[in-house]
Amino acid sequence: MKVLVFGGDGFCGWPTSLHLSDKGHEVVIVDNLSRRAIDSELDAQSLTPICGIDERLQCWNSMAATPLRFALLDLARDYDGLVALLSEEQPDAVVHFAEQRAAPYSMKSAAHRRYSVDNNLTGTHNLLCAVAELGLDTHVVHLGTMGVYGYGAGGAVIPEGYLKVQVRGADGALEEREILHPCDPGSIYHMTKCQDQMFFYYYNKNFGLRVTDLHQGIVWGTQTDQTGKDARLVNRFDYDGDYGTVLNRFVMQAAVGHPLTVHGTGEQTRAFIHIQDTVRCVELALTNPPAYGERVRIFNQATETHRLIDLAHQIRALTGADISFAANPRLEARANTLAIENTGLQRFGWDPITLSDGLLNEVHAIARHHKHRCDLSKIPCASTWWNASREEEPADIRVA
Amino acid sequence: MKVLVFGGDGFCGWPTSLHLSDKGHEVVIVDNLSRRAIDSELDAQSLTPICGIDERLQCWNSMAATPLRFALLDLARDYDGLVALLSEEQPDAVVHFAEQRAAPYSMKSAAHRRYSVDNNLTGTHNLLCAVAELGLDTHVVHLGTMGVYGYGAGGAVIPEGYLKVQVRGADGALEEREILHPCDPGSIYHMTKCQDQMFFYYYNKNFGLRVTDLHQGIVWGTQTDQTGKDARLVNRFDYDGDYGTVLNRFVMQAAVGHPLTVHGTGEQTRAFIHIQDTVRCVELALTNPPAYGERVRIFNQATETHRLIDLAHQIRALTGADISFAANPRLEARANTLAIENTGLQRFGWDPITLSDGLLNEVHAIARHHKHRCDLSKIPCASTWWNASREEEPADIRVA
Structure with a gap:
């Protein structure tokens, strides 16, 4: 099938584009290269030396059966260009990664809050509006986040998008309804999702x-079967305080001999997925589209859940790294439990990769190999979640 | 108190500003005059001859104890101007009417869909972002819509914003939770709310x-105690297919001898409120702010519910007008029931005005008085809800 991958130059988008191309799909990457511009803004480069988009494409196309193409386009700013592109390409499907995806970045300042809201909401709406305006039969696959469910409620297994509830009807009797799972975002970024x-x-x-809509967990790992084929195809590895996600950040800290910084108690539980599974799941979603007339299909694209402190201990056992605790810059519950339903994609054949010492060692090897590129000053998280006008971290927050 | 009224030049904003000023509050109208620009775009003027903003203000200020002020500002486009204004004024409260408020207008074309999304979401976010950035202790009062609840579910009384549901917990037992009422928007406009x-x-x-957040019903009527004091203060009266709301449109059609056009079966039930109650309710919301730490307070700002066909019959009985049925341009249930909870504002002293022949006659008199200004060609609704690529009205739609 023909697939446009919006945000196809980013951490998840690039390996997904290569995976889809490798599987024989005709792929066009559509990206405004904003992630590279943010690297410059933050003065924090990927730990792995990523190539420019042209060199990436040349390298892949020298070995690909169908050439991977690229269109430079800002989804949120260039609606006319988007309509022209969709009209020309008439894709069977689009994958939408083209959102600002870092919660800490979305909380840095009013300007960052406004950028994240504008980029994510305008971009997503432009895409839907253009597909509807053109009357295209294009399946839209979107990367959501497990964070839409919130991390407050303890106990019950989080279903895939829809929650069965009992509501009192007109006659006072309880009746069952299935509703979109109530949202409880933890940051401006999560709010936009x-x-x-x-x-x-x-x-x-x-x-x-x-x-x-694929509600993804925290992605860890760097390389996939395709990005590992040539150094010029290497995927990005973010370790800075804004874009570095927790598990990769721990591994990186271990590689450079920095203590693993746990924010808060470490008893926060989150869902995780390896980047290799990200690309497989997206392809499964593409090749198994919803039926006509079917409601929005929602899957939890996450493999397993872990407490952050347990991950830190696992990496300490593997590498000997120290653990240090830092004040939590986020407004979140000090501890939470999290259990998730994730059978939807497995019904299409997904066999999840779970966290293992072998895979952790692979990430650790990549981090060690590139550790000379690490700027230690970029590791701490620079943004705080609460209002700058407050003097102290709030003692407690309301969690729904 | 000092109140900034965003959108204070519009149909609800103008009489609200006068009412608040009359009650002794210090009021600054903040508006980009976009509603007047849309009049020009649609080539459809208010039935009542509204004055320019300067003449309106001069007239009111010639009789007001505290002068009503005006700031020309585009909430969605001029964030820096907004921050400067809020910083200078340090208002106790803001009332946010500054959204594109017509469902049919939001459905006219891709450009109108994109404008409505951008204007409403960017504007609302800018306001919240600026209040948070400045650390202001400003109460934000927003005009929502009863339409967020949807018009699909039959039977149960719609609560004020929050719904009690029973959910299965980790142990399999049902436990009660109170959630934000699930949304079911019927148009792009409703979606933004x-x-x-x-x-x-x-x-x-x-x-x-x-x-x-005040979830308002369909507003009817034109004049309030204040707008009736001088012809130069007259409120707008929209009767065109985009901005004319159903009850006012029926009264207007009767005044010009046009049949009352019922879209679809007329068995759609909606919630209504008179404009005089709009302004009273907003003041009650302002003078009864939520406590610090309280969750978002949501009220249903609506008096009563009626089937559209019953309203048509009532106006026929009053005026002798004919009733004609037209294809429904909206994708909505052919018939629905609607019962609402609306005691929240009544607890603050609101005594709702219900639909009466007396008040209908007053509206009818205004419509008759200005009927020479009516352009009959503007009455039909020009936008359809469904995809232009479909050839016929869909036989049925899914309603949650």
């Missing part, structure tokens, strides 16, 4: 768009 | 902003 769900709901209901 | 709720939820949770 909650709002995206309403775009999907409405464009599906009113215009019949077929949409799959 | 659903997404606004997530802005409020997050800014309240993370930054402690005090927010009251």
Whole structure:
């Protein structure tokens, strides 16, 4: 099939584009290269030396059966260009990674909050609006986040997007309804993903768009089968305080002999997925589109859940690194439990890769190999979640 | 108190500003005059001859104890101007009417969909972001819509914003939770109001902003105690297919001898409120702000519910007008029931005005008085809800 990958130059988008190309799909990467611009803004480069987009493409196309193409386009700013591109390409599907994806970055300042809201909401709406306007039969696959569910409620297993509830009807009797799972975002970034769900709901209901929303866990790892084929294809590895996600950051800290910095108690539980599974799951979502008239399909694209402190201990056991505790810059519960349903993608054949010492060692080897590129000053998280006008970390927050 | 009224030149904003000023509050209208620009775009003027903003203000200030002021500002486009204004004024509260408010207008074309999304979401976020950035203790009162709840579910009374549900917990036993009422928007306009709720939820949770969201029914009537004091203060009266709301449109059609056009079966049930109650309710919300730390307060600002066909019959009985049925341009259930909870504002002293022949006659007299200004060609609704690529009205739609 022909697939446009919006945000196809980023951490998840690039390996996904290569994987889809490798599987024989015709792929066009659509990207404004904003992630590279943010590298410059933060003065924090990927630990792995990533090539420019042209060199990446040349390298891949020297070995690919179908050439991977690239269109430079800002999804949120160039609606006319988007309409022209979709009209020309008439894709079977689009994958939408083109959102600002770092929670800490979205919380740095008012300007960063406004950029994240504008880029993510306008971009997502432009995409849906253009598909509807052109009357295309294009399946929209979107990368959501497990964070839409929130990390407050303890106990019950988090279903895939829809929650069965009992509500009192007109006659006072309880009746069952299935509703979109209530949202509880933890950052401006997460808030935009909650709002995206309403775009999907409405464009599906009113215009019949077929949409799959993949609520992804925290991605760890760097390389996939395809990005490992040539040094010029290497995927990015973020370790800075804004874009570095927790597990990769721990591994990186171990590689450079820095203590593993646990924010808060470490008793926060999160969902995780390896980057190799990200690309496999996206392809499974693409090759198994919803039926016409089907509501928005939502899957939890996450393999397993772990407490952050347990991950730190596992990496300490593997590497001998120290653990240090830092004040939590986020407003979140000090501890939470998290259990998730994730059978939807498994029904299409997904066999999840779980956290193992072998894979952790592979990431550790990459981090060690490139550790001379690490700027230690970029590791601490520079943004705090609460209002600058408050003097201290709030003693407690309300969690729904 | 000092109140900034965003959108204070519009149909609800103008009479609200006068009412607040009359009650002794210091009021600054903040508006980009976009509603007047849309009049020009649609070539459809208010039935009542509204004055320019300067003449309006001069007239009111010639009789007001505290002068009403005006700031020309585009909430969605001029964030720096907004920050400067809020910083200078340090208002006790803001009332946010500054959204594109017509569902049919939001459905006219891709450009109108994109404008409505951008204007409403960017504007709302800018306001919250600026209040948080400045660390202001400003109560934000927002005009939402009863349409966020949807018009699909039959039977149960719609609560004020939050719904009690029973959910299975980790141990399999049902436990009660109170959630934000699930959303089911019927248009792009309604969708933005659903997404606004997530802005409020997050800014309240993370930054402690005090927010009251008023889910208003369809407003009818034109004049309030203040707008009736001088012809130069007259409120707008929209009768065109995009901005004319159903009850006012029926009265207007009767005044010019046009049949009352019922879209679809007329068995759609909606909630209504008179404009005089709009302004009273907003003041009650302002003078009864939420406590610090309280979640977003949500009220249903609507008096009563009626089937559209019953309203048509009532106006026929009053005026002798004919009733004609037209194809429904909206994708909505052919019939629905609707019962609402609306005691929240009544607890603050609101005594609702219900639909009466007396008040209908007053509106009818205004419509008759200005009927020479009516352009009959502007009455039909020009936008359809479904995809232009479909050839016929869909036989049925899914309603949650």
